[in-house]
Every structure is written in structure tokens, then in C-alpha cells.
Amino acid sequence: MSTATQPDDRTARARIRDAALVCFARDGFSTPLRSIAQEAGVSVPLITHHYKTKDALRQTCDEWVLDRFLELKLLAIHTPDSVKESLADTSSASVLTVYIVRSFLDATSSARRFFDRYMDQLRTIIATARAAGMVNPSVDEEEQLHLLATQSIGTLMVEFVLHPPEDPTLFVDQVFTSRNMTAYMEIYSQPLLAPSPAMDTYLTSIKEKP
Amino acid sequence: MSTATQPDDRTARARIRDAALVCFARDGFSTPLRSIAQEAGVSVPLITHHYKTKDALRQTCDEWVLDRFLELKLLAIHTPDSVKESLADTSSASVLTVYIVRSFLDATSSARRFFDRYMDQLRTIIATARAAGMVNPSVDEEEQLHLLATQSIGTLMVEFVLHPPEDPTLFVDQVFTSRNMTAYMEIYSQPLLAPSPAMDTYLTSIKEKP
DNA sequence: ACACATCCTGTACATTCGTACAGTATTTAA
DNA sequence: TTAAATACTGTACGAATGTACAGGATGTGT
Numbered sequence A, B: 001m002s003t004a005t006q007p008d009d010r011t012a013r014a015r016i017r018d019a020a021l022v023c024f025a026r027d028g029f030s031t032p033l034r035s036i037a038q039e040a041g042v043s044v045p046l047i048t049h050h051y052k053t054k055d056a057l058r059q060t061c062d063e064w065v066l067d068r069f070l071e072l073k074l075l076a077i078h079t080p081d082s083v084k085e086s087l088a089d090t091s092s093a094s095v096l097t098v099y100i101v102r103s104f105l106d107a108t109s110s111a112r113r114f115f116d117r118y119m120d121q122l123r124t125i126i127a128t129a130r131a132a133g134m135v136n137p138s139v140d141e142e143e144q145l146h147l148l149a150t151q152s153i154g155t156l157m158v159e160f161v162l163h164p165p166e167d168p169t170l171f172v173d174q175v176f177t178s179r180n181m182t183a184y185m186e187i188y189s190q191p192l193l194a195p196s197p198a199m200d201t202y203l204t205s206i207k208e209k210p
Numbered sequence C: 001a002c003a004c005a006t007c008c009t010g011t012a013c014a015t016t017c018g019t020a021c022a023g024t025a026t027t028t029a030a
Numbered sequence D: 001t002t003a004a005a006t007a008c009t010g011t012a013c014g015a016a017t018g019t020a021c022a023g024g025a026t027g028t029g030t
Helices: A010-029 A033-040 A044-050 A054-071 A079-085 A091-105 A111-132 A143-164 A168-175 A179-189 A197-208 B012-027 B033-041 B044-050 B054-071 B081-087 B091-106 B110-131 B142-162 B168-175 B180-191 B197-209
Strands: none
Touching: A010 A044, A010 A054, A010 A091, A033 A044, A033 B044, A033 B180, A054 A091, A054 A111, A091 A111, A091 A143, A091 A168, A091 B142, A091 B197, A111 A143, A111 B142, A143 B091, A143 B110, A143 B142, A143 B180, A179 B142, A179 B197, A197 B168, A197 B180, B012 B033, B012 B044, B012 B054, B012 B091, B012 B168, B033 B044, B054 B091, B054 B110, B091 B110, B091 B142, B091 B168, B110 B142
């Protein structure tokens, strides 16, 4: 309540970064600097004064999101425990999620860094879940991890394209509905494909080959 | 062989459309009209002569890809039979696939049309596979279909971002490697999550609710 | 009080891009 | 053959955008 009436605590440099983060998440990285300046309440040249170029400003935002990446436990929705966690803190992490999805939609190198970071995060989660007997073993666990990470990020991307949120804050609430979670739980707990001779021979063959 | 020496059979209008298709797939929809003109070997105003605006040109390409959509059986990789089919015709369908992925990366309304079309296609495939006993039943089959379609397109998107092909022709060969297919087969034929009391109660609860 | 660094703004420039316009060649129709 | 429609090009204009430059306001150290 005390900070509510204060105009703005943050320095202009931080205000610009936050404004850029919001604009990038909401409108994509092709957002004009003029929009960011308006969002931050400053002039355009002040942006180039603090951050030399637009690319440098974006890099700063990337690093900032990368530092906050641990907040995004909700991306790891593959264990039923983490599902409940995801329902806790949404709005702050939602903007980060949308920002990352935007990075992937932009198809630049920063997406690769986010992906690597996410695989690291998911690796430990699945490892502990496997140790607890909650996750079954795999023929090639690293390759399976790669597929799970790809499916997770990809699902977010498609969901974002199909139902773009007017407010980036609401994205994760919009994605992880109970209807979606049902399909998620089922697809990962019960086999989709029925056992067949062809499938069995294929699966046993890849188990023998390294 | 006979057509190899002929300069170009196609009318300029068709050449422009094909060039736009290639440029859009390779460089994205922000490709300048000048690049398309160069690729087609014509002047820029000729493009605006045949297709009034750039958006109209893109719409024409969208319709053209939508008409050729049935060639893309390879997107339906969820049954082991269709896997073998996918190894047949690649290069022609690969450009279409990359074009569609670009549409999703662009996050415009045309992506929705592609998605609906793909769900229709996948629906019949899974229905026949289910009738043949190859695919197990689901609690909410339409919702499961939606998830499978989302995962398929999303996987293509992430794969495209992580390993962008220098030549759009080679994308599908690059994606559907045997290493990837192994993980695919396993994730859809053997449960990832081990049965647990919490999971069982969750699954039985959603089976009773409509 | 003064010099100086920092913060900040207004203006302007260069580039890129889609599109419009005027005009020329080429094909078609009568 | 002639007139008209069609295909095609060169030039240029207007809008959007990132960035550079000059200058003013503000605070800070001596």
C-alpha cells in the first residue's frame, strides 16, 4: 500500500528493461523502440543511451529472463506433483513464459539457450522422479528427455499461436486448464499405441542395438 | 530430360507464386518483395500487377499449400505404418512442411486453418487405426486428438528453430531420423509415468465425470 | 562557485520496404 | 492492319524504423 502512491521506484534503466520485456512478450521482437519508450515513459534516445542498440537491449532482456528461469517450474508439467505447484504463482512467471515462447517464435539463437537451460532443469526433475519410481526407465533416457522438452516447448508454442492471450499475464492459466491436463495425464500414463507384433519386434530390436 | 533444357514452361504468374513459396519457406514472411522478384526473375511491379498486394500474394500461397495438404501424410507419424510412408516422398512435401511451420512461427490466422485441416486428417487416421485395434481408446478422444495434433506441430516447430535447415527441401529427412523415431515409438507405446495411487485416483475420477 | 559527468530530450538522417504511376513491349481481337 | 488489352519495367514516393548528433537539465565532487 505504501508503494502504491509512489510514482516509480525503479531507475529509468530498469523501467526501460521492464517495458521492453512487456512489449517483447506482448507484441513480439519487432516492436518499435518508440513503443517501448512510450511504455517506459521515456524518450527513444534515452534507450539508446543506456543500451546502445536495440539488439543489445534484447540481449539484456534475454539474460534477465534466463536469470529468472528457475521460477518457471510450471514448464515441467510431466509429473503430477509439479502440476499442483504450477497452480500457485502464475502471473509473474507467465510473462517470462510468453517471452520465451516469443524467443522460439523468433527462431534466433537465444531460443537454443533457453532450450538447453530447460533440458537441464527437466533432467534433474525426471531423475528424481525416476529414483522415486514415479517415472519408468527408457531405452535412451537422454533422447527421451530431448523429446519431452521438445514436446513441452512445442505445445506452448502451438497453444500460443492458436489462442494468443490479450494479456501475457494470463497465458499459463489459459494453457493448463483441467481439460488439457486430463489429456496430458492420460497420454503419459497409458500407452497410446496398442501392442502389436510389428511394434514389439521394433521395440526389442532397438533395445539390443546400442 | 526433355524439360531440362527448356528455359521455363511456367507462366510468370506461376513462377512468382513458386518463388514466393520458396522465399517464404526459406526466409520467412518478412522476405522483401525484391527478393521474391529476383528469385522469380521478374521485376517487383510485375508482382503487384498479378497479385495486388503482398498479403494477397501470401494468401494465394496459403491456398496453394492448403490444396496440396493431402501430400503431407508424413505429419501423421503416430502410427508405425505411416512412418514407412513418410520415407517415400520427401523433398516436395518438405517445402510444404517448412511453409506451414513458418505460418505457425508467424502466428497469424492462417496457422489456425492449417491446424484445423491437420486435425481433420489426423482424426480419420486415428479412427481407422483405432478400428483396427492399433490405438487404444481414450477418455476424451477429441481432446486427445487436439493434444496429439498440438504435439506434432509443436515438435516440428521446435525442431525447426533448434536446427534450421539451410535447404527447406531437407527438413523432414533431418527431423525423422531413426534416433528421433525411437523416442517417438517408445513414448507412445509404453507409459512414461509409473502407476501410483494418486495417479490412479485421478484417472478414475476423470473417467466418471463427463 | 565551478567544472564535469550523467541523465534526458528534440531533431534529423539513412535505410528499408510496400506501393503507385507513367510508359513500353507484346500479344490478342476484329 | 489496327485498336485494345495484357504483360512487363524503371522511377519515385511515402511511411516506418533504428540510430547519430547537438544541446539542455540535473546532480556531484572539488
